[in-house]
Amino acid sequence: MAIEVDLHLHTTQSDGRLTPTELVRLVAQKGLKVVAITDHDTTDGLAEAYQAAQAFPQLTIIPGVELSTDIPGNEVHMLGYYMDYQDPHFQAILETFREGRVGRAREMVRKLADLGMPVEWERVVQIAGQGAIGRPHIAQALVEKGYFQYPQQAFEQYLGRNGLAYAEREKMTPPEAVRLIRDAGGVAVIAHPAMLDGLDAILHDLSQAGMQGMEVHYAEYDEPARARLADAARRYGLLPCGGSDYHAFGTPGERLPGDFGPPMEIAQRLRALAQANARARAARRG
Structure with missing residues (x-):
């Protein structure tokens, strides 16, 4: 079917x-x-x-x-x-979520640099475009730099919850x-x-x-x-x-x-x- x-x-x-x-x-x-x-x-x-x-x-x-x-x-x-x-309260909460994503992404980029895998923050922002910045954008930057062939590999080793460059952000329950x-x-x-x-x-x-x-x-x-x-x-x-x-x-x-x-x-x-x-x-x- x-x-x-x-x-x-x-x-x-x-x-x-x-x-x-x-x-x-x-x-x-x-x-x-x-x-x-x-x-x-x-x-x-x-x-x-x-x-x-x-x-x-x-x-x-x-x-x-x-x-x-x-x-x-x-x-x-x-x-x-x-x-x-379009509810104003709903959108205000989403905006706080997106702000938290930016802070978390900056911290993960910093950790990657400390681990000898630097990527440019400006490139991460470019990849995200108008979208909410997230870990997949960092993963794509890592692929572009030649560290990995596929974004999923970056998640498995560095960006996933137990990864070496993972950083938390404030979330709802x-x-x-x-x-x-x-x-x-x-x-x-x-x-x-x-x-x-x-x-x-x-x-x-x-x-x-x-x-x-x-x-x-x-x-x-x-x-x-x-x-x-x-x-x-x-x-x-x-x-x-x-x-x-x-x-x-x-x-x-x-x-x-x-x-x-x-x-x-x-x-x-x-x-x-x-x-x-x-x-x-x-x-x-x-």
């Missing part, structure tokens, strides 16, 4: 390599019908994406975001869908991210949960906090992993979402939009949840 839905995509507004316009053209070419743009800590690519999508009336674009949060021993990514992304998304009328979904230790406790706590979904149909998971996650989604009453997590990195084996994703029924249920959340938000506001 052809894949028509992808709920996890990135653009140059965070750490993807395609502009929103280029990504919209690609997903339309691939025959997708419903996609979510989920850049890290920013919704700045949505206006361009909506403009580009006018040329493809069969394509629906869901407003999304991917927030980085912390719990002891784990970094948890929280996806938000259908939130009122996962329940705080859930509340931020829900307060903006959106649906909160935990991203790539199979990577987390103590998953059952995390799902229990976050479902109590208002999280409504989890990624099950994720490109990096094999069938046994998807089955385990689908069972967890049923037990906690969570919508089984997912997508390719496409960045256009060009690494060997990278999944493309259309290679993997949830069935259309999931997109329809996601929209129904969002409509109910929006009504509840409107009622709270009187």
